[in-house]
Amino acid sequence: xxxxxxxxxxxIPDNSVQRVMRNVLLALLPGALACxxxxxxxxxxxxxxxxxxxxxSEAAMLKLxxxxxxxxxxxxxxxLTACLLALALPQLAPWWLTxxxxxxxIIIAKHxxxxxxxxxFNPAMVGYVxxxxxxxxxxxxxxPPLMEGYSNLSFVDTFNIIFHGVLPAGASWDSISMATPLDxxxxxxGLEKSIDEIRNSKTYGHMFGHIGGVGWEWxxxxxxxxxxxxxxxxxxxxxxxxxxxxxxxxxxxxxxxxDYASFASPTFQLFSGGIMLGAFFIATDPVTASTTPKxxxxxxxxxxxxxxxxxxxxxxxxxxxxxxxxxxxAVPLIDYYTMPRAFGHHWTEFPHHHKSHEDE
Amino acid sequence: xxxxxxxxxxxxxxxxxNVALVQLLGLCPLxxxxxxVINGLGLGLATMITLIASNGAVSLIRNWVRxxxxxxxxxxxxxxxxxxxxxxxxxxxxxxxxxxxxxxxLIVTNCSILGRAEAYASKxxxxxxxxxxxxxxxxxxxxxxxxxxxxxxxxxxxLFSHAHLMFGDMAKNWTLVLxxxxxxxxxxILPPGAFLGLGFLIxxxxxxxxxxxxxxxxxxxxxxxxxxxxA
Numbered sequence: 001x002x003x004x005x006x007x008x009x010x011x012i013p014d015n016s017v018q019r020v021m022r023n024v025l026l027a028l029l030p031g032a033l034a035c036x037x038x039x040x041x042x043x044x045x046x047x048x049x050x051x052x053x054x055x056x057s058e059a060a061m062l063k064l065x066x067x068x069x070x071x072x073x074x075x076x077x078x079x080l081t082a083c084l085l086a087l088a089l090p091q092l093a094p095w096w097l098t099x100x101x102x103x104x105x106i107i108i109a110k111h112x113x114x115x116x117x118x119x120x121f122n123p124a125m126v127g128y129v130x131x132x133x134x135x136x137x138x139x140x141x142x143x144p145p146l147m148e149g150y151s152n153l154s155f156v157d158t159f160n161i162i163f164h165g166v167l168p169a170g171a172s173w174d175s176i177s178m179a180t181p182l183d184x185x186x187x188x189x190g191l192e193k194s195i196d197e198i199r200n201s202k203t204y205g206h207m208f209g210h211i212g213g214v215g216w217e218w219x220x221x222x223x224x225x226x227x228x229x230x231x232x233x234x235x236x237x238x239x240x241x242x243x244x245x246x247x248x249x250x251x252x253x254x255x256x257x258x259d260y261a262s263f264a265s266p267t268f269q270l271f272s273g274g275i276m277l278g279a280f281f282i283a284t285d286p287v288t289a290s291t292t293p294k295x296x297x298x299x300x301x302x303x304x305x306x307x308x309x310x311x312x313x314x315x316x317x318x319x320x321x322x323x324x325x326x327x328x329x330a331v332p333l334i335d336y337y338t339m340p341r342a343f344g345h346h347w348t349e350f351p352h353h354h355k356s357h358e359d360e
Numbered sequence: 361x362x363x364x365x366x367x368x369x370x371x372x373x374x375x376x377x378n379v380a381l382v383q384l385l386g387l388c389p390l391x392x393x394x395x396x397v398i399n400g401l402g403l404g405l406a407t408m409i410t411l412i413a414s415n416g417a418v419s420l421i422r423n424w425v426r427x428x429x430x431x432x433x434x435x436x437x438x439x440x441x442x443x444x445x446x447x448x449x450x451x452x453x454x455x456x457x458x459x460x461x462x463x464x465x466l467i468v469t470n471c472s473i474l475g476r477a478e479a480y481a482s483k484x485x486x487x488x489x490x491x492x493x494x495x496x497x498x499x500x501x502x503x504x505x506x507x508x509x510x511x512x513x514x515x516x517x518x519l520f521s522h523a524h525l526m527f528g529d530m531a532k533n534w535t536l537v538l539x540x541x542x543x544x545x546x547x548x549i550l551p552p553g554a555f556l557g558l559g560f561l562i563x564x565x566x567x568x569x570x571x572x573x574x575x576x577x578x579x580x581x582x583x584x585x586x587x588x589x590x591a
Contacts, residue, residue: 076490108556 006213017116020235020286021076027230028083028281031223035087038145038215040152042091045162047083050102054082057106065111076356077116079156081105086348088274088321089131092141092177099135101127121328122288131323144178145215147206181213181271183317185264194261202355212271220276227280236284238332239293242280243300244307245270251308263312275307288328295331295338302327363486365387373495379556379560380503389463390504391554395515398522400508401501403457406445410446411466411476413441415493424483434477437502442468472486472496492525499521503561510557516550517542 036043047296062069066287082102089098098264105127113119132139144150153161153168155178160166167176184207190200199208217321231238248269255263269275283289283303292300310319379385386407394400417437425433427445449457457464467473476496481489509563538554547553 130547133550133552134545137543188375199454 017075017077023233023235024230024281025080025083026078027226028087028223030226031085031219031277034215034219034222037144038219039091040146041155042143042153042162043086044090045158046086046091046093046098048274049162050082050086050089050096051229053102054078054106057066057103061107061111061115065115067115068357069251070180072116075116078106078110078317081110081124081127084277085127085275088124090139090141092144092161093131093138094141095167097131097135097138098251101131103127104130116357117287119287120331122282122285122324123322125282125328127324130247132316134334136310137348140179140183141173141177143176144207145213146169147214154220178207178318180214180273181268182311185268186311186317188241189262194231196261200312208268211267213268216273217271219270223280227276230280230284236280237284237289237293237296239296239305240284240289240300241279243297244283244304245304247274248275248308249293249302249304251305255312263309268306269311273318274320275312278307278324279303282320282322283327288324288331290331291340292338292340294340295334298334299327299331302330361564364466364485366488366491369488369492369494370586373497374502375565377496378499378503378565379472380500381562383472384474386470386500387558389466389470390500390507391551391558392404393460393463394504394508394511394554395549396522397505397508397520398456398511399459400504402453402526403460403467404497404501405468406464407467407473408494408501409445410438410441410470410566411473411497411500412490413493414438414473415442415476415481415489416486418477419484419486419489422482422484430478430482430519431474434474434482438473438477439468443591453526454520459483459522459525472500474585494583507557507561510561511548511553513538514545515547515553516544519533 032043034046045145046251050139055078056071059069062072074128079109081138082140085105086098089101105123109121109123109126110116110119123304133192143153146152148271157168160168184204185195185198185357186206188201189195193201207214209215211217212220215241227236230236252264252266252269256265283300290296306323306326310316310322314322318323356357373379377383380387380390389403391408393403414434414437417485419435419547421433421437442465444468445456449460449464480492482493512521513519517537517539519536522533524530527534545553550559551553
């Protein structure tokens with residue numbers, strides 16, 4: 001009997017960039033649909049506009065750099081960056097704000113560093129932080145989520161707001177936009193109110209749901225589901241989101257137990273803002289995240305810790321973008337010190353464990 | 361040295377060996393004060409005057425200072441000159457003095473000044489040394505002004521605002537409003553804007569240099585096929 005011989009590797013994973021990105025986009029779908037359901041047409045317009053700008057910027061940069069268009073355009077990486085940004089930006093952000101954010105992400109944060117695979121910082125988060133710092137007023141244009149007493153704006157109204165800056169007749173920004181639950185909590189806590197007072201207040205109480213903010217808890221739940229699917233399919237490493245959520249849970253739980261009145265509960269922290277989107281879809285970016293198993297724990301825990309710090313004591317209601325960018329900066333260091341031992345080599349053979357090496 | 365080439369000194373200072381774009385010296389004031397054109401111009405001129413004076417003084421004493429103690433001597437010369445300039449600005453340009461604040465005394469620590477004293481003035485005659493100081497200072501000032509203009513235009517939508525700080529009351533209406541009702545790109549005025557702006561200026565200079573070199577190297581040869589070389 002003849003056996004056919006073949007050399008390793010025996011199991012070939014089909015993890016091309018294109019397939020990974022497509023699966024991540026697919027996993028994004030339930031949460032994105034929830035965003036559209038709760039926040040209306042603004043999300044759709046943002047997604048389409050961001051994708052268009054991303055493709056244009058990508059094509060322009062590829063042409064300038066003398067790279068072939070087809071393989072890079074069709075790997076979905078620019079579309080993914082655009083979608084993550086569109087979901088993170090406020091729904092009524094003016095068109096030029098979305099354009100600046102996406103163009104900055106693709107042109108400066110991605111291509112000027114050498115394109116996909118060479119960028120040290122997550123492009124989507126760079127784009128987000130640029131507009132967050134530059135246009136603080138426009139970044140508050142969040143619409144109230146669909147709930148009792150509120151309805152979504154019509155497509156025409158949304159379109160006019162985003163592209164012409166024209167509000168519907170008789171409406172003002174105060175009547176069509178609303179602070180996010182995290183923002184409200186931060187402002188009110190700053191005014192020496194207790195968590196219970198805020199949750200039961202007539203003005204703000206209705207925006208807090210069972211666990212997170214109304215609407216936000218569903219969005220986060222569905223992003224969590226999509227993220228878990230990615231983790232099970234081994235497209236992302238479970239250690240990173242686990243680290244983010246664990247650090248945030250432990251810290252918020254400790255502080256909430258210590259002072260229930262002035263620290264939000266861990267469940268609220270975990271199901272508000274963009275936490276699940278950040279933990280499962282943005283922090284896990286294969287290019288900018290840590291690459292070693294132990295390093296991924298450190299990276300994830302660091303992000304969770306920073307998010308809690310920024311949310312609780314920082315100047316912004318949510319700190320996912322900053323937390324991820326700061327941790328991106330630490331990735332080369334983390335990777336250097338957590339490099340797994342190569343089989344057949346002793347720990348002391350690694351340069352950083354070999355003190356005398358430097359003294360030579 | 362008798363074969364001093366004044367054109368080369370000028371070219372070096374303004375372009376080929378530009379303090380900010382090539383040597384990357386003196387970046388602290390460069391990044392910190394270039395919020396507007398006038399701030400950039402003010403600090404640039406102060407730095408230029410310091411460079412001319414310190415290069416001249418260092419060149420004068422170059423044959424009497426022992427190499428072992430040269431650095432402390434240079435620093436004392438530079439510090440005295442900067443103190444003089446600071447006092448003069450305090451007296452005559454008081455408002456600009458208040459805006460630039462700590463960055464005027466900090467000219468002492470601008471590496472380019474000690475760098476020129478060490479690299480050029482301590483080895484050359486007085487006149488070329490002073491010209492070197494002027495050209496290096498002018499190159500630095502140009503970058504400060506361009507970067508200041510870039511950041512001011514993007515950040516505030518204006519150019520030459522607050523010109524009266526430097527040129528007196530007649531300059532009160534020099535402000536050019538580029539875009540009315542401009543909401544302002546805050547990023548350009550904040551520190552990241554300075555880093556990004558400088559990065560782009562360096563990139564633009566490198567592109568121009570590359571084009572120039574290509575033109576000179578091979579006017580008759582066919583241009584290098586980018587597609588083929590990158591594949």
